Amino acid sequence: MTQQQRSAFSTILAIHDLAMLVLEFQCGIYEDVYPLMLRHDVIATTCTNIIADPSNAKSHLMDFHTAFAPWYHLRSDTASSSLRRLLRCNPKLAPLLALYGVFTNTAPLLTGLLQLPQTPSLRWSSIWMDIAASAGHLRALRVLDVVTKTCPFSAMDHAAMNGHLHVVTYLHEHRREGCTESAMDYASANGHLAVV
Structure with a gap:
């Protein structure tokens, strides 16, 4: 194979759509x-x-x-x-x-x-909602909210503990599970007075 042929082949594979067409026909793992x-x-x-x-x-x-x-x-x-x-x-x-x-x-x-x-x-575990809330990941939480039937109390507790007011507000407005008294305790202990 000449340099020019290798260059043309590399150019084709560098174009995403063409590369996908070529790779689509291989056997096994892409x-x-x-x-x-x-x-x-x-x-x-x-x-x-x-x-x-x-x-x-x-x-x-x-x-x-x-x-x-x-x-x-x-x-x-x-x-x-x-x-x-x-x-x-x-x-x-x-x-x-x-x-x-x-x-x-x-x-x-x-x-x-x-x-x-x-x-x-x-x-689609409710534990994942707790993880997303604890990290303040509202975009992920909104997606999980659609597919998860229950949300643990700890989701709002952990969001409050970490000062994620936007997540606490979302859970309060869209879920019925609520939180425990620990939510206010955690938030105030960590200085998140806006959450309290």
Whole structure:
């Protein structure tokens, strides 16, 4: 292959739409999603660790973020079809993608996951609402609010504790679960008087 032929091939693959057409016909795992193919036990352990201790989520998600963020950014205009392709290769990634969306406050990612036929079995847990509220991630919380039947009292408690008045206001206006007395105790102890 000459230099000119290699250059033409590289140019074609650099055009996103053309590259997707070429890659669509390969067998097995698509080359562009290969770096995101984690073993099922790694996915399960990561999700379990994040839910058990959300304060360490950043460290648990760092490696995944390094691979996923650039991939998703390049495909944000075609997120739904790109997520469909990714989950065709590894459906076990769905809960990790959802947790990533909650922790990064990426509502379009969560919305895209909700629209896919592969994700109805995804457990849209009320714990995720608690995590989003605690972090002040209102965009993610709004998406989760649509699919989650119950919201734990701790969601408003933790939002108040961390001074996220916008989240406390949203939960107060859109949910019926309310909070415990701890919400005011946490907020005042941490100096968030506007929340009290």
